Amino acid sequence: MKVVINADACTGQGRCFGIAPELFDFDDLGNGVVKGDGKVTPELVEKARLAEANCPEHAISIEE
Amino acid sequence: MSHTKPLVEDFATDFDHADPQWVSDPYPIWEDLRTRCPVAHTNRYGGAWFPATHELVSRVAKDTENFTSRSVVMSNLRPTDEDLPAPIGIAPPITSDPPFHAIARRLVLPAFSPGVVNALEPQIRALCNRLLDDMGDAAVVNGGTQFAQYIPVGVIQQMLGFPLEDIEMFLQIVIDVLDSIDSSAEDRQATADKNRAYFEKQIQDHVDNPRDDFTSYLLNAEIAGTKLELDHVIGTMVLTLVAGIDTTWSAISSSLWHLAQNPDDLARLVNEPELMDVAVEEFLRFYAPVTMARLVAKDHDFNGCPMKKDDWVLLGFPAANRDPEVFEDADKFIIDRRENRHVAFGLGIHRCAGSNLARLELKVAIQEFIKRFPTFTLENPNEVTFSPGQVRGARNLPIRVK
Ligand code: HEM
Numbered sequence: 139m140k141v142v143i144n145a146d147a148c149t150g151q152g153r154c155f156g157i158a159p160e161l162f163d164f165d166d167l168g169n170g171v172v173k174g175d176g177k178v179t180p181e182l183v184e185k186a187r188l189a190e191a192n193c194p195e196h197a198i199s200i201e202e
Numbered sequence: 203m204s205h206t207k208p209l210v211e212d213f214a215t216d217f218d219h220a221d222p223q224w225v226s227d228p229y230p231i232w233e234d235l236r237t238r239c240p241v242a243h244t245n246r247y248g249g250a251w252f253p254a255t256h257e258l259v260s261r262v263a264k265d266t267e268n269f270t271s272r273s274v275v276m277s278n279l280r281p282t283d284e285d286l287p288a289p290i291g292i293a294p295p296i297t298s299d300p301p302f303h304a305i306a307r308r309l310v311l312p313a314f315s316p317g318v319v320n321a322l323e324p325q326i327r328a329l330c331n332r333l334l335d336d337m338g339d340a341a342v343v344n345g346g347t348q349f350a351q352y353i354p355v356g357v358i359q360q361m362l363g364f365p366l367e368d369i370e371m372f373l374q375i376v377i378d379v380l381d382s383i384d385s386s387a388e389d390r391q392a393t394a395d396k397n398r399a400y401f402e403k404q405i406q407d408h409v410d411n412p413r414d415d416f417t418s419y420l421l422n423a424e425i426a427g428t429k430l431e432l433d434h435v436i437g438t439m440v441l442t443l444v445a446g447i448d449t450t451w452s453a454i455s456s457s458l459w460h461l462a463q464n465p466d467d468l469a470r471l472v473n474e475p476e477l478m479d480v481a482v483e484e485f486l487r488f489y490a491p492v493t494m495a496r497l498v499a500k501d502h503d504f505n506g507c508p509m510k511k512d513d514w515v516l517l518g519f520p521a522a523n524r525d526p527e528v529f530e531d532a533d534k535f536i537i538d539r540r541e542n543r544h545v546a547f548g549l550g551i552h553r554c555a556g557s558n559l560a561r562l563e564l565k566v567a568i569q570e571f572i573k574r575f576p577t578f579t580l581e582n583p584n585e586v587t588f589s590p591g592q593v594r595g596a597r598n599l600p601i602r603v604k
């Protein structure tokens with residue numbers, strides 16, 4: 139399982155790195171970026187799902 | 203002015219966001235519109251529309267072809283094409299359209315990035331505690347005029363690097379700018395001139411004594427190798443006042459208003475501090491303070507409505523946040539709501555540049571208030587007032603703390 143950010147849709151609302159700092163970070167402009175390769179370990183599945191469900195821009199997707 | 207206007211009888215055909223019913227409790231109005239007429243209209247303000255659903259609000263926010271940000275505050279003074287230097291606008295980037303918008307926004311974003319903003323936390327905490335200390339051991343305090351209002355004012359003043367002893371004067375400038383929206387063109391000009399003189403003085407002080415703050419940052423910033431025009435620098439400063447102060451102040455005061463009336467939520471926040479992050483998002487959803495506006499850029503059909511160039515569109519992010527299509531139990535405040543795709547900070551290219559700062563201020567303000575006063579109640583619910591206009595929040599907020 140992997141998290142992906144669609145950079146064209148992300149406007150830096152900052153929900154993802156607030157909810158799951160293990161999976162997401164921010165760049166100089168405050169836009170969300172995926173940490174490393176975005177692999178979601180089992181203990182982070184719930185947080186990944188919450189990040190996806192809270193992004194107002196629908197910019198996050200979860201790939202199985 | 204507004205009190206001589208006829209009261210609204212049907213919000214679907216004659217809405218007015220300055221109507222006393224809308225000001226005191228807009229939520230049932232929006233709910234009614236969603237079920238029978240998702241895009242309301244009014245001939246007031248020279249003609250305006252109000253989409254009440256999340257889907258339609260989102261469509262307007264993301265459509266910068268058919269809607270312009272040349273003016274984002276709906277008033278009787280409708281700007282014409284000649285009035286405003288589109289696509290730059292008077293307060294970039296909030297009043298800018300693409301393509302200039304991206305340039306103006308890119309310029310301010312680094313100053314508001316989470317890294318920069320998070321470093322302000324200790325200062326904000328200290329500011330809150332000074333305000334709480336100043337209340338002494340009074341049994342009744344004012345959560346609005348003694349607390350909420352001073353937090354963003356103090357933070358922006360520090361960010362801009364303006365003298366601490368100017369705080370009352372600075373607050374007056376903010377209030378003048380915000381109030382001037384309703385006043386005559388002459389009064390607005392007089393206010394603008396007075397404030398401009400103050401900003402120029404502070405800018406000169408930063409030219410003479412550069413330091414590490416937002417004013418010096420703007421003075422050094424360049425677009426394509428050229429320093430910003432003075433008007434752009436002042437416009438951006440005014441923007442932080444207009445965009446950053448009564449918005450955050452409203453979010454803080456409405457949250458305290460909620461806690462003063464909901465002892466169970468207050469007890470949960472006191473006893474389960476780890477809830478604070480989700481609670482902050484629910485405060486933002488439920489009491490979203492900011493409604494924006496757009497002007498229709500060209501004649502077009504929107505969801506069956508014949509929109510004409512220069513009609514206003516009131517962009518109700520707070521209404522979108524109560525849409526049951528998107529939020530379960532949308533009209534219930536659920537302090538531990540985990541799934542909350544709220545749009546209090548807008549959507550699309552104009553997403554609030556200050557959202558990281560606003561969140562931090564709101565969180566720290568609530569944390570410090572409830573730490574000092576773990577139980578409190580509304581002193582006299584009838585005395586609570588809410589601001590009229592596009593930024594909604596509790597203003598007079600008497601709270602009994604012991
Ligand atoms: C709870 C507090 C706040 C709320 C609810 C809020 C809400 C909003 C909203 C809805 C927009 C979108 C405007 C549009 O679509 O036309 C916006 C834009 C903006 N806000 Fe905030 N705001 C808050 C606090 C702040 C603070 C503290 C600052 C900075 C000091 C700030 C700076 C800005 C700026 C610069 C923009 C324009 C961004 C652009 O046009 O690209 N805001 N805000």
Ligand code: SF4
Nearest residue numbers: 148151152154170193
């Ligand atoms: S929550 Fe969405 S919009 Fe916000 S930074 Fe993350 S991906 Fe971007």
